[in-house]
Amino acid sequence: MVRSMMSFTELPPSFWGYALETEAKLLNIAPSKLVPQTPYEIWHGKPASYKYLRVWGSPAYVKRLVGDKLDSRSSLCRFVGYPKETTGYYFYDPTSEKKVFVSRNVVFLEKGFPSDNRRDEVLIEESSEEPQHDSTTSFEPIDHTDSAPVLRRSARESRVPERYGFVGLTSQLDNYPNTYGEAMLDIDSDKWLEAMKSEMDSMGSNQVWTLVDPPKGVKPVRCKWVYKHKLGADGEITAFKARLVAKGYTQRPGVDFEETYSPVAMAKSIWILLGIEAWSIYGLKQASRSWNTHFNEVIRSYDFIKNDCDPCIYEKISGSSVAYLVLYVDDILLIGNDVKMLGDIKAWLSTQFSMKDMGEASYILGIKIYRDRSRRMLGLTQSSYIEKVLKRFRMEHSNRGL
Numbered sequence: 001m002v003r004s005m006m007s008f009t010e011l012p013p014s015f016w017g018y019a020l021e022t023e024a025k026l027l028n029i030a031p032s033k034l035v036p037q038t039p040y041e042i043w044h045g046k047p048a049s050y051k052y053l054r055v056w057g058s059p060a061y062v063k064r065l066v067g068d069k070l071d072s073r074s075s076l077c078r079f080v081g082y083p084k085e086t087t088g089y090y091f092y093d094p095t096s097e098k099k100v101f102v103s104r105n106v107v108f109l110e111k112g113f114p115s116d117n118r119r120d121e122v123l124i125e126e127s128s129e130e131p132q133h134d135s136t137t138s139f140e141p142i143d144h145t146d147s148a149p150v151l152r153r154s155a156r157e158s159r160v161p162e163r164y165g166f167v168g169l170t171s172q173l174d175n176y177p178n179t180y181g182e183a184m185l186d187i188d189s190d191k192w193l194e195a196m197k198s199e200m201d202s203m204g205s206n207q208v209w210t211l212v213d214p215p216k217g218v219k220p221v222r223c224k225w226v227y228k229h230k231l232g233a234d235g236e237i238t239a240f241k242a243r244l245v246a247k248g249y250t251q252r253p254g255v256d257f258e259e260t261y262s263p264v265a266m267a268k269s270i271w272i273l274l275g276i277e278a279w280s281i282y283g284l285k286q287a288s289r290s291w292n293t294h295f296n297e298v299i300r301s302y303d304f305i306k307n308d309c310d311p312c313i314y315e316k317i318s319g320s321s322v323a324y325l326v327l328y329v330d331d332i333l334l335i336g337n338d339v340k341m342l343g344d345i346k347a348w349l350s351t352q353f354s355m356k357d358m359g360e361a362s363y364i365l366g367i368k369i370y371r372d373r374s375r376r377m378l379g380l381t382q383s384s385y386i387e388k389v390l391k392r393f394r395m396e397h398s399n400r401g402l
Contacts, residue, residue, distance in 0.1 A: 009057025011078060011092070017393060018081040018090060018100075022056050025082055054079050054089065055110045062091050063105040079108065084394075176227045183227055188240065192227060195242035203244065206354060221246045232363060235384030298352050299325065302345070316345070333361060 002019045028039045029048035040048040054060075061074040080100060081090035088104035177183035183192040203209070214220050223246050230239035296306070299314055304325060307313035314325040323336035323345055332349075336342045346357060362369050366385055371378045390396045 005056050009078070011057055011080070015080055015092070019056065021393065022081050026053075052082075054108055056080070058108060058110040060089075060091065060109060061107045062093070062103050074107075077106075176229070180225050183225065183242075191240040192242060195227075195240040196225065196244075199242050199244055202354070223247065231366075231384070235387060295327070295353075302348060316341075328365070331364075333364060 077091040304314040312327040321338035326333040
């Protein structure tokens with residue numbers, strides 16, 4: 001049923017969770033030949049209401065609560081589910097920040113809606129906004145100029161890259177402030193302020209920018225704050241992180257930049273190295289900067305050789321001692337068979353870069369590392385991520401499988 005719902009709307013695969021919740025709701029209120037009552041009626045002692053049901057994935061005009069007088073009073077969104085905590089509907093707005101939010105002041109367009117080829121869009125996170133209106137109001141949508149004829153939906157199933165599902169689902173599970181204002185209203189506002197101060201101090205010490213007046217006719221790229229929690233191996237919050245980032249989507253190719261490069265080691269490379277070196281593993285954390293070219297020059301000066309297959313893997317050999325350095329954007333995982341050699345490398349790196357030694361690696365890329373040294377075994381687990389998924393879909397108290 002979920003597959004059928006997904007293929008009919010052509011929403012990205014990251015919405016499978018909302019489709020699953022909707023399917024469960026429909027099955028609980030659907031009549032059956034086997035029993036005289038629906039599961040909903042048995043549990044609540046009263047018949048279920050069907051008048052509020054809508055076609056999953058259908059388009060709808062949702063009234064905007066804020067905006068200038070000349071702005072459109074509505075947005076064309078997609079219906080994706082029913083919230084349990086309040087009345088209203090879940091809607092996905094693909095035109096703004098790609099968020100899911102709750103509203104009940106809407107006009108549904110359920111009859112004959114076509115697929116809209118939005119498979120490439122990824123669900124980011126779920127908004128915590130509560131509905132602001134108590135009644136459903138019909139209104140005329142404005143500024144909607146799409147006059148294309150309704151297309152006949154193909155019966156052939158569309159296939160899309162698998163990579164979107166994991167990214168979308170991961171983003172749903174976290175709930176961070178989206179703006180500076182939200183961070184200041186957060187219960188941990190003092191910790192976010194401390195994180196922002198640390199970020200500005202780091203940018204100053206690393207000379208990230210030079211303050212100048214913009215040339216005439218040049219529009220500077222604006223910035224925004226991004227807030228995240230640094231989690232430990234068991235999912236606990238170990239630090240509050242704030243990053244000042246440029247709104248790169250406003251840059252123009254050939255005008256504002258020529259080339260881009262963000263070094264990321266392949267996951268299989270990391271797993272292979274963890275499998276080879278199951279004895280001594282140390283993790284290093286460095287501040288995130290556009291410094292890969294400089295890093296590559298510096299690390300080669302210390303006799304590290306770049307791997308031909310994975311440009312983010314470096315190898316250093318000295319006699320029987322071997323060390324591998326894994327670069328993941330601005331994180332470093334250092335692996336080797338000689339503790340003294342690893343200590344020397346860390347000491348040398350600290351003289352070249354502003355960095356923080358995180359000690360023996362126990363958590364990387366959302367995966368917990370555990371080991372049994374007596375048996376020379378090393379294992380990987382995503383138990384904390386699984387618990388977050390269960391909590392997201394309110395299944396943390398469900399029975400475990402055998």
